[in-house]
Each structure stands twice: as C-alpha cells, then as structure tokens.
Amino acid sequence: MTAAPPPQRSPFLGVLPWPERRAIAAALRTETIGGLVLLAAAVIALVWANSPLGDVYQQIRDFHFGIPALGLDLSVGHWTADGLLAVFFLVAGIELKRELVVGELRTPATAALPVIAAVCGMAVPAALYVLxxxxxxxSLDGWAVPMATDIAFALAVLAVISTHLPAALRAFLLTLAVVDDLGAILIIAIFFTGDLNFLALGGAFAGLVLFYALQRFRVRGWWWxxxxxxxxxxxxYNSGIHATVAGVAMGLILRTTLDKGEESSPGARVAHLVHPFSAGVAVPLFALFAAGVTVSGGALADVFTRPEPLGVVIGLVLGKILGVFGGTYLAARFTRARLNPDLAWADVFGLSVLAGIGFTVALLIGELAFPGQAVTEQIKAAVLIASLASAALAALVLLRRNKVYKRLYEEENIDADEDGIPDIYQREATPAER
Incomplete structure (x- = not known):
C-alpha cells in the first residue's frame, strides 16, 4: 500500500484571503494617516518644550480642569492619557475582537506564529530591561516600558520611506501590534493599579454587564x-484601575459578527466612526503632551548612562529584534509553517526592527511606572531615541528589499477585468472566499 503523502505545510506570510485583506487595508489606511499626524505632534511637542515658550507648554500640560465632585479634576496631560487614550484602547479592543472572531487569530494554526512572535517580542525586551x-x-519598575509596538508610528515610517510592503507583511505587523496592545492593557490593569475603590469598581462592572446586555439584545442607538x-x-477611573481598561473592555464586548440582513457589525460601525478620531486626534494629542521632553547634552547623556533609560533603549532596539525575529523563526522551524517562497527571512527581520517603535503605549507605561519622578523625563527621552533608532534601522533594512516588495505589491493588485477584485483572488480563491 502506498503511504499517504505528508500534509502540505501552510505558507507563512502568503496571500491573505480577500475579505481579510480588505478589512486590514481599511484599518491600515487610517493608521497610516494618523501616524503621520502623530509624527507631526511629536515634533511639535519637542520643539515647543525646548523653545523659549517651554514654560507655556508646561503650564498648559499641567493645567487642571474637570468636575472635582466626581473625582475628575485632572490636568490636561492626564485628560489626554486617561481620557483620550481610552478611545485608542476602545479601537484596539474592537480590532482584537475582530482578529479573534474573523481574523488571523481565529484559529490556532494562523494565530500561532504572530502570537508567539508578539509574546517573545514583549518578554525579551522586558528581560533585557531588567538585566x-x-x-x-x-529601578526595575520600568520593565514594561519597552514591551509595546506603536503600529501608527510604524506605518508612518513606511509611508515616509515609500516602501511597498505586501499585504501579508502589513497584516503580520498589525497582528503583532494588536497582541501587544492586549499585553499592554493586561499589564496596566494588573501591575499599575492603585488603591482599589470597590464601590466604583462594582459600578464599572455593572455598567459593562449592561453594555453586554444591550449588545446581546441587539439594542441600537448612540444615546444608549x-x-x-x-x-x-x-x-x-475612580476605581483605581487605569481608565483605559474601560475602553478595551467595551471594545471586546462589541459584536463583530453579522446578523442576517446586516451590512456591518456594531464593532465595525463603531470602529469606522471612532478610528479616525482615535488615530487623528486622540493619540496625537496624547503625544503632544507626553513627548515634550527637554533635550540637552546632559539629558541625552543621562539616557545612555543611567540604567533605567538605557534599559529602555536596549529593550526596544535590541530586545524587539531578538524577540520578534527569534520567536517567529523558532516557531516556524518547529511547526509545519513554511515561509512564503516570494519572501525571505530578511523581510521578517525588517518587521522585527520596525517593532522597536514603541512610542504611544511606551510613553504611557513610562508615566505609570515612574509617576512624578525625575527619571520620567529620561524614560520619555529613551523611548523617543529608541523609536527613532528603530525607525532609521528599519528603513535601511526594508528599502534594500523594496524592489521585491514593489513587484509583489503590483502582482497582488492586478485587476485586468476591472471588477474591483484583484485577479490573484479570482485564480486562487473559491466563490465563497471572494
């Protein structure tokens, strides 16, 4: 009897299914534009904080307003970190839910490599910081600072250098960032929680149960x-748990599957409405009031001579490369996954370097890890330096392969019959997949 042929190994970073590619492309377009606004906000913050108007910057950032009776008397900087970033994490929660239900994380086979890469890409930087x-x-308090990847900043770098990354590479980067965001929110919830107010926490939990019930019974209307x-x-916020946890919790509750007769799910509709505000307003405003660090020869020297900021730089620049690339390579080596023959491991290495851009969430965790301490400014400077170094190195690595990316990108987008669906899907996909 002839032995059965070995099972075909699934391609890693192969052509995405058409529905998945459309969903990811829509998300990445908004993130790219938002990333460019984010870059502009960071530059403005640095110039403003180091100009003769630096005192004005600090006064605006530290100006308090709100409703003291409700425990919401916050500075402008805290409103952007605790309030506006909750919108960012709402979108992150929706994206994570979509990935888990209909995206790359819905099956163990497709989830294994990006999840392993993301987990290693968080663990190795944290370990290098501690070391x-x-x-x-x-202080070891900043161990979580170099764990995050900023997808908007990374996409902005890709836009600036005009590289033509294939859809699969961009999707892999997005999935890394989504898992990173989940790790970040878990770390914030578990390790950066103050004294708990159980009455407020119970009220928040009851509100989330009501939110779930409204979704479960298909109640519509923004006024709810x-x-x-x-x-x-x-x-x-008043419970002692960081307020951004509320955003990701609501994002995970929102339904991402379609009911009969629906053109889009509640999660997709909310993401469509809120994502532009998150990427174009919320995150850039947070960057504007978080990235304004004083730059001087002494400040820059402190980044490379003091252990805490140096740990952040090493964790982001070196740790992300070792973690993401090493985790991906080992996972592919010891599983049935095989790399897309049109790509090379140098492409995964380029994404690993790009993952060292940890801007937004890294700045947030830095403020939480060292609240009101002098080292906070050094940690922020370290995040900026590491992110810029990772961006520059990634540009060098990816641009060397840009001819390959351009060819693959053009092949993926050929639409000879002009029906709006690239020909590659009509040749290889079934009607159900299209």
Whole structure:
C-alpha cells in the first residue's frame, strides 16, 4: 500500500484571503494617516518644550480642569492619557475582537506564529530591561516600558520611506501590534493599579454587564451607548484601575459578527466612526503632551548612562529584534509553517526592527511606572531615541528589499477585468472566499 503523502505545510506570510485583506487595508489606511499626524505632534511637542515658550507648554500640560465632585479634576496631560487614550484602547479592543472572531487569530494554526512572535517580542525586551537596570543598580519598575509596538508610528515610517510592503507583511505587523496592545492593557490593569475603590469598581462592572446586555439584545442607538460608556470610564477611573481598561473592555464586548440582513457589525460601525478620531486626534494629542521632553547634552547623556533609560533603549532596539525575529523563526522551524517562497527571512527581520517603535503605549507605561519622578523625563527621552533608532534601522533594512516588495505589491493588485477584485483572488480563491 502506498503511504499517504505528508500534509502540505501552510505558507507563512502568503496571500491573505480577500475579505481579510480588505478589512486590514481599511484599518491600515487610517493608521497610516494618523501616524503621520502623530509624527507631526511629536515634533511639535519637542520643539515647543525646548523653545523659549517651554514654560507655556508646561503650564498648559499641567493645567487642571474637570468636575472635582466626581473625582475628575485632572490636568490636561492626564485628560489626554486617561481620557483620550481610552478611545485608542476602545479601537484596539474592537480590532482584537475582530482578529479573534474573523481574523488571523481565529484559529490556532494562523494565530500561532504572530502570537508567539508578539509574546517573545514583549518578554525579551522586558528581560533585557531588567538585566540592564538590575546590573546598573537602577529601578526595575520600568520593565514594561519597552514591551509595546506603536503600529501608527510604524506605518508612518513606511509611508515616509515609500516602501511597498505586501499585504501579508502589513497584516503580520498589525497582528503583532494588536497582541501587544492586549499585553499592554493586561499589564496596566494588573501591575499599575492603585488603591482599589470597590464601590466604583462594582459600578464599572455593572455598567459593562449592561453594555453586554444591550449588545446581546441587539439594542441600537448612540444615546444608549455614549452616556453609558462615559459612565463606565468615569467609574473605572475612580476605581483605581487605569481608565483605559474601560475602553478595551467595551471594545471586546462589541459584536463583530453579522446578523442576517446586516451590512456591518456594531464593532465595525463603531470602529469606522471612532478610528479616525482615535488615530487623528486622540493619540496625537496624547503625544503632544507626553513627548515634550527637554533635550540637552546632559539629558541625552543621562539616557545612555543611567540604567533605567538605557534599559529602555536596549529593550526596544535590541530586545524587539531578538524577540520578534527569534520567536517567529523558532516557531516556524518547529511547526509545519513554511515561509512564503516570494519572501525571505530578511523581510521578517525588517518587521522585527520596525517593532522597536514603541512610542504611544511606551510613553504611557513610562508615566505609570515612574509617576512624578525625575527619571520620567529620561524614560520619555529613551523611548523617543529608541523609536527613532528603530525607525532609521528599519528603513535601511526594508528599502534594500523594496524592489521585491514593489513587484509583489503590483502582482497582488492586478485587476485586468476591472471588477474591483484583484485577479490573484479570482485564480486562487473559491466563490465563497471572494
């Protein structure tokens, strides 16, 4: 009897299914534009903070307003970090839910490599920070700072250098960032929680249960969800848990599957409405009031001589490369996955370098890890330096392969019959997949 042929190994970074590619392309377009605005906001913050108007910058950032009776008397900087970033994490929660239900994370086979890469890309930078700071006699409180990847900043770098990354590489980068965001929110919820107010926490939990019930019974109308969402956010803030947790929780609750007769799910509709505000307003405003660090020779020297900021730089620049690339390579080596023959491991290496851009969430965790301490400014400077170094190195690596990317990109987008669906899907996909 003839032995059965071995099972075909699934391609890693192959052509995405057409529905998945459309969904990811729509998300990445908004992130790219938002990333360019984010870059502009960071540059403005740095110039403003180091100009003769630097005192004005600090006064605006530290100006308090709100409703003290409700425990919401916050500075402008805290409103952007606790309030506006909740919108960012709402979108992250929706994207994570979509990935888990209909995207790359819905099956263990497709989820294995990006999840392993993301987990290694968080663990190795944290370990390098602990090693660097520990050997230097510094504080270990900042271990989580170099764990995050900023997808908007990374896409902005790709836009600036005009590279033509194939859709599969961009999707892999997006999935890395989504898992990173989940890790970040878990770290914030578990390790950066203050004294708990159980009454407020119970109220926030009850609000989330009501939010779920409204979704479960298909209740529609913004007038239900917006007041409830704001209430949940305020209760979560007063509970002692970082308020951004409320955003990701509501994002995970929103339904991402279609009912009969629906053209889009509630999660897709909310993401469509909120994502542009998150990428174009919320995150850039946070960057504007978080990235304004004083740059001087002494400040830059401190980044490379003090153990805490040095640990952040090493964690982001070196740790992300070792973690993401090493995790991906080992996972592919010891599983049935095989790399798309049109690509090379140098392409995965380029994405690993790009993952060292940890801007937004890294700045947020830096503020939480060292609240009100002098080292906070050094940590911020370290995040900026590491992100810029990773961006520059990634540009060098990816541009060397741009001819290959351009060819693959053009092949993926050939539409000879002009029906709006690239020909590659009509040759290889079934009608159900199209």
């Amino acid at each position: 660097t700071a520990g050997l230097g006699g510094g 969800y917006v007041p409830l969402g704001v209430t949940i956010w305020a209760l979560m």
